[in-house]
Amino acid sequence: MKLKNSIKVKCVEGFTLHKNNKRKTIVAVVEEGKEYKAILFKPTEEYFAKDLEGRGFFVGEIDNNDKLILMDGLALVEDEGRDNYGQSTT
Incomplete structure (x- = not known):
């Protein structure tokens, strides 16, 4: 399966990522x-x-089955009946 060089995602639940230093440094x-x-x-x-x-x-x-696994809080943006990973959404 050919991988897309880029995808578009939308944040459905905002979050802040920190370094492992007691939440002092925002990543x-x-x-x-x-x-x-x-x-x-x-x-x-x-x-x-x-x-x-x-x-x-x-x-x-x-993943090993060529399935896109996104972080929690993110969703793939769909475009004209196909998501940006090339999968049919219908």
């Missing part, structure tokens, strides 16, 4: 209702996007 702020373009990192088959301040965050990955 990314993912805002509810915002759409993000995620780019495929081919060696690991993982998708990453950037928040509004340009901080990168993990969006999801392709």
